[in-house]
Amino acid sequence: MQKRHGIISVFFLLSVCLILLIGLALSCKNVGAPAYKNPSLPITQRVDDLVSRMTLEEKVSQMMSGAPAIKRLDIPEYNWWNECLHGVARAGIATVFPQAIGMAATWDPELIHSMAVATSDEARAKHHEAVRHNNRNIFFGLTFWSPNINIFRDPRWGRGQETYGEDPYLTSRIGVAFVKGLQGDDPRYLKVVSTPKHFAVHSGPEPERHTFDARISERDLRETYLPAFEACIREGKAFSIMGAYNRLDGEACCASHKLLEQILRGEWGFQGYVVSDCGAIGDIFLHHKLVKSMEEATALAVKRGCDLDCGEEYRALVKAVEQGLIREADINVAVKRLFEARFRLGMFDPPEMVRYAQIPYSVNDSPEHRELALKTARESIVLLKNDDHFLPLKKDLKSIAVIGPNADVVRVLLGNYEGTPSKAVTPLEGIRRKVSSHTQVLYAKGCELAGPSTDPKSFDEAIKNVRAADATIMVLGISPDLEGEEMTVNVPGFKGGDRLTLDLPEPQEKLLKAVQATGKPVAVVLLSGSALAVNWANQHVKAIVEAWYPGEEGGNAIADVLFGDYNPGGRLPVTFYKSVQQLPPFEDYNMAGRTYRYFKGEPLYPFGHGLSYTMFKYSNLKLSGEKIKPQDSLQVSVEVRNTGNLAGDEVVQLYVRHLNASVPVPIRSLAGFSRIHLEPRESRQVSFTVSPRQLSVVDDQGKRRVEPGEFQIEVGGKQAGFKGTANAATTEVLSSRFAVTGEGVAID
Numbered sequence: 221m222q223k224r225h226g227i228i229s230v231f232f233l234l235s236v237c238l239i240l241l242i243g244l245a246l247s248c249k250n251v252g253a254p255a256y257k258n259p260s261l262p263i264t265q266r267v268d269d270l271v272s273r274m275t276l277e278e279k280v281s282q283m284m285s286g287a288p289a290i291k292r293l294d295i296p297e298y299n300w301w302n303e304c305l306h307g308v309a310r311a312g313i314a315t316v317f318p319q320a321i322g323m324a325a326t327w328d329p330e331l332i333h334s335m336a337v338a339t340s341d342e343a344r345a346k347h348h349e350a351v352r353h354n355n356r357n358i359f360f361g362l363t364f365w366s367p368n369i370n371i372f373r374d375p376r377w378g379r380g381q382e383t384y385g386e387d388p389y390l391t392s393r394i395g396v397a398f399v400k401g402l403q404g405d406d407p408r409y410l411k412v413v414s415t416p417k418h419f420a421v422h423s424g425p426e427p428e429r430h431t432f433d434a435r436i437s438e439r440d441l442r443e444t445y446l447p448a449f450e451a452c453i454r455e456g457k458a459f460s461i462m463g464a465y466n467r468l469d470g471e472a473c474c475a476s477h478k479l480l481e482q483i484l485r486g487e488w489g490f491q492g493y494v495v496s497d498c499g500a501i502g503d504i505f506l507h508h509k510l511v512k513s514m515e516e517a518t519a520l521a522v523k524r525g526c527d528l529d530c531g532e533e534y535r536a537l538v539k540a541v542e543q544g545l546i547r548e549a550d551i552n553v554a555v556k557r558l559f560e561a562r563f564r565l566g567m568f569d570p571p572e573m574v575r576y577a578q579i580p581y582s583v584n585d586s587p588e589h590r591e592l593a594l595k596t597a598r599e600s601i602v603l604l605k606n607d608d609h610f611l612p613l614k615k616d617l618k619s620i621a622v623i624g625p626n627a628d629v630v631r632v633l634l635g636n637y638e639g640t641p642s643k644a645v646t647p648l649e650g651i652r653r654k655v656s657s658h659t660q661v662l663y664a665k666g667c668e669l670a671g672p673s674t675d676p677k678s679f680d681e682a683i684k685n686v687r688a689a690d691a692t693i694m695v696l697g698i699s700p701d702l703e704g705e706e707m708t709v710n711v712p713g714f715k716g717g718d719r720l721t722l723d724l725p726e727p728q729e730k731l732l733k734a735v736q737a738t739g740k741p742v743a744v745v746l747l748s749g750s751a752l753a754v755n756w757a758n759q760h761v762k763a764i765v766e767a768w769y770p771g772e773e774g775g776n777a778i779a780d781v782l783f784g785d786y787n788p789g790g791r792l793p794v795t796f797y798k799s800v801q802q803l804p805p806f807e808d809y810n811m812a813g814r815t816y817r818y819f820k821g822e823p824l825y826p827f828g829h830g831l832s833y834t835m836f837k838y839s840n841l842k843l844s845g846e847k848i849k850p851q852d853s854l855q856v857s858v859e860v861r862n863t864g865n866l867a868g869d870e871v872v873q874l875y876v877r878h879l880n881a882s883v884p885v886p887i888r889s890l891a892g893f894s895r896i897h898l899e900p901r902e903s904r905q906v907s908f909t910v911s912p913r914q915l916s917v918v919d920d921q922g923k924r925r926v927e928p929g930e931f932q933i934e935v936g937g938k939q940a941g942f943k944g945t946a947n948a949a950t951t952e953v954l955s956s957r958f959a960v961t962g963e964g965v966a967i968d
Contacts, residue, residue, distance in 0.1 A: 257294075259569045266568070267559045270295075276548055279555045280537045283522075285498075285530045286358070298562065299358045300495065300528060304402070304412075305366045305382055305637040306335075306771065307593075308342045310359040313642050315342060315589040315772065319635030320368060321749050322600035322768035324384035324793035325830075327871045328895045329397035331596060336401025338592055340411045341583045343402075344576045362565050363413040364402060365462055365495070366637075369395045369448040370423050372750075372794055373814050376806050377424035378703035378717035381635055381749020381769065385793025386815040386827060388444055389890045389914075392451035399456035404576065409566045410459060411576045416452040417462035418497055420479055421445045425806055426706045427716035430499075430507040433467040434809040438922035439884065444811050450488055459492035459561060463526060465500045472508050474500045475517070480525035493557040496521065498530035519545035527554035585642050590773060597770040597777035599869070599895075602790040603763070603831040604746075610762035611743060612784030612833060613691055616656040621689035622648050623682045623735060624696045625669040625728065626747045632699040635749060635769035643772065647695045647745060650775030654783050662689055666735075669699055670711045670725035682731065686738050693782065694735060694761075696728045697747040700769065722753035722800055729756065736760050745778055751796040753824060766792070787833045789869025789895065796825035816939065817886035826942045828873050828890075834864030834900070838936055841954040848958065850926035850965035854910040858935045858954060862898035870937050871895045872906045877932040879957075881917050888934065889914070915960060916967045927964040932957050 255261055256270035270293065271279065278290050289297040303309040306317040315338065317323070323332050343362065350360040368382035369391050384391040395416065404411030421434040421441065436445070452458045461484065463474035473479055474496040484490045504510050505517035518533055519540040540546045566574035583589070603611070613620070626632050628648040634641075645653075652661050666682035667674050686692045698719075702709055707717045713725060723729070733756070736742055743763040746752055747770070757764055765788070767778050780786035795816050797803060802821050804813045811818050816827035837860070844855035860872055874892035878885045892908035910933070916926045934940045936953030 256568065259573060263560060263563045266563060267556050270559060271552055271555050274555070276541060276551065277538060279551050280534060282555055282558060283528055283534045283537070283551075284532055285528065296567075297356045298567075299356065299361050300363045301358050301530060302343070302361045302364045303359065303366060303637050304339050304343060304364045305368065306635065307339055307639045308346060309637050309639045311346050312640060313585050314346070314639035315339070315585055315593055316634055316639045316641045316644070317593050318597050318600045318771040318774070319381050319749055319769035320383055321372070321381045321385065321793065322770055323596065324390060324394055325602055325766075325768060325790040326596060326599040326895070327390070327791050327793075327893055328599055329393045331599060332394050333397040333401040335592060335596055336398045338589045340402045340404065341579050342585075342589070343412050344579045345581045345584050348571070348577055348579075349581045363415065363460065363561065365415045365417060366402070367395055367398045367414070367416055368418070369416050369452060370418055371444055371448070373423050373444070373809070373811065374803060374806055375722055375751040375794065375797065376719045376800065377750070378426055378719065379424065379636075379705050380794070381700070381703065382637060386795065387793065387817070387890050388447040390793055390893070391448040395448050395452045396456040399452050399458045403457065403459065406575060409574050409576060410561070410564045413459045413561055413565065414456070415460040415462050415495060416449060416458050418464035419461050419473060419484070420449055420464065421468045421809060422464035422466055422473070424718055425716065426718050428807070429465040429706065430503045432807070433470060435469055436809045438920065439918045440809070440811045442918045442922050442924065443886070446483070453484070453488050453490050459564070460495060461490070461492070462495050462497055463500060465497050465503060467508055472500070472504045472510055474526045475504055475510075475521040475524045477524055485525060493527040493554070493561055494525050495528040496526050496530050501526070501529050501531060501533040515540040515543055515545055522546060522554055523550055527557045593771050594773035594777055597773050598780055598786045600768055600770060600790050601777060601781050601788045602766040602792055602829070603781070603788040604766055604825055604829070605758060605761075605764040606831050607762050609833075610741060611765075611782060613743070613782055615654060615659070615783050617659055617690040619660040619662060619689045620651065620655065621662045621664075621682075621685040621692040622651055622695065623664055623666045623686065623692060623731070624694045625665055625667060626697050626699065627663065627665070627695035629699070631701065632697070632747050633770055633772065633774040634700070636700045636704045641772035645773055645775035647775045647778045650777070650779035651693065651782070653776070654779035654785070667727040667731045670702060670713065670727065672712070674727050674730070679731065679734070683734055683738065686735050686740050689740065692735060692740050692742045693745060694732060694742060695745045695747065696724060696732065697752065698725065698749070699747070700749065703749055718806070719750070722751060722797060724752055724754055724757070732757060732761075743782065745782070751794050753796070753798055755798055755824060758824060766790075784833065787866055787868035789830065789832060789871065791828050791830040791871045791873075792825060793827070795819060795823050795827045798822070798824045817889055820887070823942070826939050828871075828939050829942070830871065832868045832870070834862055834866040834868040836870045836898070836937055837861045837863045838952060838954050841933075841935055841956055843933060843956055843958050846958050847961050849962050850928070850960055851912055853912060854915070854933075854958065855907065856892070856910060856933055856935065857905055857907045859903055859905055860896065860898065861903040862900055865900050867897065867899045869895055869897050873936060873938065874908050874910070875934040875939065876910060876914060877934065878915070878917065879930040879932055881929060882927060883917050883919055885917055888939070912965065913967050924967040925964050926960060926967060928960050928962060930957060930959050
């Protein structure tokens with residue numbers, strides 16, 4: 221994979237001189253042509269020239285997701301809507317990587333950057349192939365509405381699978397890596413446009429998203445809901461952002477003065493364009509009822525800074541101008557932002573000038589990308605429990621029973637916003653490939669995924685197979701047909717895409733108990749996009765593995781872990797609670813009692829949890845000082861040793877605790893992490909830098925500052941305070957205290 225990208229990089233470097241020569245030739249050729257057609261001119265000058273030539277109606281036509289051609293100006297048709305949450309979606313065959321929540325479980329930003337590079341390679345290849353065939357349909361453009369960096373604050377939210385979990389820092393690191401991987405590193409052209417969404421306070425309930433008003437404190441906004449967006453804009457340089465459906469403190473997110481004008485463009489200096497979620501502009505009038513007409517809704521959104529409408533509501537802008545609700549000058553601002561994006565994508569330049577236009581179509585669904593999908597799936601798998609070292613299993617057992625409704629279903633591998641793989645490996649197929657040719661694999665579905673109906677014949681067959689087998693692997697969980705985006709689900713425990721309970725669906729719980737009652741050893745593999753309260757399983761079965769929605773290579777990755785060809789190193793990006801009774805009401809967006817940062821109860825499995833087939837020992841924790849000034853960073857180092865007999869990955873986690881803050885603060889906050897690979901008996905020093913911002917507090921007015929006080933640093937392979945199971949991946953969590961002294965300092 222690295223060799224291939226190295227060759228491509230050399231090719232691109234050698235192409236630079238050729239591109240410069242082409243540009244010089246084209247500038248001579250375009251003497252006398254309109255300025256917007258001259259690639260040698262600055263993009264802003266070209267955009268200004270093009271927009272000045274357009275009528276009001278033409279400008280408005282370009283502000284909707286389906287933008288028609290303007291033939292007299294040689295503007296081709298363009299559809300702004302495209303998706304690549306975990307691989308290029310909805311555009312035919314493509315590599316399907318693990319769902320976003322699984323990407324987060326890798327705790328490996330470098331890997332996710334590589335995955336995003338592969339995705340944008342396929343995106344570019346697909347786009348140019350489509351253009352060559354005059355296909356300018358939806359899902360073949362270069363503007364992608366990914367990633368979803370909303371905070372997964374409540375496990376009931378069906379779209380939580382699309383996110384990077386519950387922690388702002390982990391979400392920021394994965395999000396920035398993803399954005400940079402998509403948009404590329406060319407100084408002149410964007411590879412594709414990345415669009416973080418949904419700005420900003422958005423995480424269900426799905427059935428109420430068009431009417432809901434999220435009311436939160438300024439502290440929760442700044443500490444939890446905004447950091448990942450800020451990082452993706454300021455550090456990742458995302459050129460687009462998508463607004464949310466709901467209101468925030470009374471303002472529609474897609475027409476919010478606070479979000480779009482004050483914070484996004486004012487505080488963060490965002491220069492790109494804003495797109496609405498699909499139909500969200502209509503919601504301002506029809507559902508939020510903030511204005512009395514569609515003309516008022518569209519005028520309000522554009523004046524507040526929403527440049528592009530996913531839908532057709534912006535057709536009303538022409539009448540809005542006529543009614544004096546908005547000026548054409550406001551329309552011009554939005555249209556210029558949109559065309560700057562298209563120019564920066566190279567859409568108005570000869571393809572030979574755009575290095576990304578040279579990516580061959582053969583990269584799509586390539587063997588290298590499939591191997592990367594397998595690597596990502598392996599790294600995403602979390603070993604939740606492993607009593608008596610039951611896993612890994614031997615490959616030459618006489619017989620193995622594979623039981624469960626998720627064992628042989630391709631759909632459950634893919635999650636939502638998915639692409640179409642050329643081939644996909646289910647857990648059953650992966651297990652069959654992995655075991656000895658002499659091992660008999662006995663398969664039975666056993667029950668339905670959810671709902672009241674159960675096939676007695678299948679249930680009985682499952683129990684019969686278990687009794688005949690040496691070991692049993694049960695593949696359980698939920699699926700994207702039960703949890704997801706605003707959908708009709710007539711199944712107990714689910715509503716509108718969300719979940720009403722965290723429990724394993726009743727038919728599966730019944731099957732699990734019957735299988736366990738046979739007395740045969742059982743390992744459970746969970747496929748899901750969110751936390752499951754598998755309390756009974758945790759008490760009774762030998763091993764539990766969380767594999768998320770693992771993508772096209774999911775079955776092979778699961779089998780690699782079950783049979784020891786890969787030592788699992790994934791960590792939970794969310795808390796697994798014991799019950800919804802441990803949580804505040806779903807509709808309450810305040811963070812008190814939510815996520816590991818504010819939850820004071822005992823979870824089933826904590827954020828950051830994950831076991832290994834080996835053991836790690838921490839020692840020699842060092843801080844750069846016992847006292848630091850408010851404007852100083854803190855250097856932290858620790859020694860990590862693999863004390864076991866197998867090579868494996870450890871995720872070193874650093875948490876900060878503010879012990880005597882003057883305002884409410886989280887119990888602890890993730891402030892650093894590093895996934896490392898260690899051979900048996902190998903040691904490594906891992907270092908972190910904790911910035912002043914990570915030591916800051918947010919006051920009641922939302923202002924951030926570092927104040928004097930006492931702090932505790934905790935470093936280990938898990939959170940402190942959780943005992944876990946007997947063979948936890950780490951033996952301890954080390955801690956040390958330090959103080960910030962002197963006058964407080966404001967933080968930007």
